[in-house]
Amino acid sequence: MLLARDTARRDRAFAVLWFGQFAAIAGLTVVVPLLPFYLAGFGLEAADVAWWTGIALAAPAVTQLITAPLWGMVGDRYGHKAMVVRAHAGLALAVGLMAFAETPGEFLACRLLQGACGGVVSATAAYASTVAAPQRRGRTLGGLFGATGAGSLVGPLLGSVLAGRFGFGALFGSVAVLLVIASGLALVLLPRSCGEAGSRENRRGGLRDAARSLLLERSGRSLLLAGLLGQAAIYALIVVFAQRVAGIAGSIAAATMWVGALQAATWAASLLGGPWWGRRNDRRPANAGFAIAAVCCGVAVALQALPASPELLLPLRLVQGFCFAAFAQSVLHVACDLAPRQARGTAVGFSSGCLDLGQVAGPFFGALAVTVLPPGGAFAAIGALLGCAAVLAVCGLRRSSPSAPVTVAAARKPELTEVGS
Template sequence: MRSPSARTFGVLCLGQFAATAGLTIVVPLLPFYLARLGTPEAEIPWWTAVSLAAPAVVQLISGPLWGWVGDRFGRKSMVVRAHFGLGLAIALMALASTPGEFLACRVLQGACGGVVSATAAYANAGAAANRRGRALGALFGATAAGSLLGPLAGGLLAGRLGFSPLFVAVAGMLALSSVLAALVLSEPPGHAPQRQSVRVVAGILLRARESRSMLLAGLAAQAAIYALVVVFAPHVERVTGSVAGATAWVGVLQAVTWLASCAGGPWWGRRNDVRPAQAGFAAAAAGCGLAVALQAVASVELLVPLRLVQGFCFAALVQSVLHVTARQVPDRGCGTAFGFGTGVLDLGQVLGPLAGAALAVLLPPAAVFSLIGALLGVAALLAVAGRPKPGADSPQPDETREKVLR
């Protein structure tokens, strides 16, 4: 029973952490950064929205394609490529002098990135079948750690050092992880080239009830979580009654959310190895939805335990979707499956903020939080609908699944 060595997994987690920290380091401060680039004040919200959405939109196409390239030519090269490409895009951000140039760098980020699907495909291929949940869980724990420390570093250092040195430092960390991946990683054993197109693999995932339901559940959950991002800070401002108080509390609440996700990622991963991932997703989405709905009526102090529950439950969602999608295709096609799955999740990342902004204009805050919680409840029901039937909760043997790709 094979499993990635500690050194190999350390390299993967370092890259996942560096990529997430680099991507999130500027996000909370993006309006301030765009203002420094000379963006007219009236245009800053538009440029902020477009800059946030651009990488996810591009990855709808690039993610499945890079996954197919990895299945065809090797998983190690995709890890090296993803880290290097993301580092290059972030390094170029340090040279941007206009909002248009920064947006071009964000588009390049989406085209060259895909760190999540690349590292997940490598870890999935290198781990034993009964330990793949743990592998994905550890990677998403590293993602949560990057999401925790990236904005914290950005908030503490951007005012003192400026944005360009931060971008250069992150690019250097990604270049280091790319070099380490090239030197330390080896191609997972048993790799056989995948010759089928993205369309064929996508067709398999969409026809199979388990993966189709989980992809829809993941899309709904991602849209809900990213809709919450839009309305959460203004809600905290209303609760605290001041911008200064809201700024401090939002930082604390974001930190406790991601801290809980750091612990939740490995826990849910281990659970997915012994129980159906659909059940874990459903329980987590329901818990997350309840925690979100209650935030509408909670005091600022009570938001702390609610965000802890939200963060712990959120850690199950993405990894469970990828865990299920990878089971529907042979191992040699899991990179394409991961790329397609992350592309669907990226669509939720694009639609969620748009929905959140529209709801915030049309409805009172309590109704908005309730609807977001209800959408997470819908995601839980979709996952339950895709649960394996009794006696069929083990994946198909590779020999059976291979026939589908021929």
């Protein structure tokens, strides 16, 4: 009876987390694929659009790079449920303010606030890692990445259809309301994750252990760097992809439709790929899965310079989306395995910060590539970046065990799997 009740609470918690992550990602991706066109609406010169796009894409990651480890430490001290509620509420505030932006600078300020107050993915991952059984952690993180895929599938479709009809201001306001609802659901329905409270000594030791386990352990260090490069490549692609589609679609109106549709197809593949890679990470080393995914993704990206019509990009985007689903969850999976329990939020925040660093560098890499290289060269450069990420991930396998790594902390103390107070 007690086991059935605990299982029901875990399922309810996962449903709340899934909805919240879906709402956050859907709300943000209504504009990201169309960002070059949105910024052009502020009256920017054509030559400035690519650079403003890069700056706007990188802005949330700049502030989140600083705040993610700090929020993780707060979560380790006061509870990860509070961080889930805080992340949705903070994101609602930032997105709501975007509805009133009238200049690129004002929009940029809102994006910076988004990174400082948001962080839904890392907050959700930290909470989920405390309620999932260790042998099912990959499935849990993969399922949550499925929410990312679903949100990113719905977001571009809604953005492409609704932005032109109602305007971005009304769209941002609606997203803010949805995020407030998600924050309220988390506050009311999420139980406290087990093991949230701990002594000050344990928390301090956990911070030291987290730093050592992530940076000194070869598998963790190599995968953090690989994740950084992988994230940089994907965000560089956003900068060059819209211009590529515009060059073969025939008109801005057609390009807008195709960018939204192809982005949605990419994330539909991620929706399927997230759980698949998660289950694989429970059975085999996450470094190996990351390397395979990065190679396949790099080939698919490099080939996107070749098609002469937008519909021929579809199979390449499907491969890209399915493989990209392995990146972030593999990094977080290894971080959760290596970090001691009492510092897991800090480890997740630190790992998310490394991924955010890639998000900062990627758009500038893309803007530079599209400026100094022909379109084919820009896609090839991004593909090569993914190849480097694969090599780094493989380097971490040399001292990794065939199965998922077991942390020193896990060896000292069995991990509880129930959701408790």
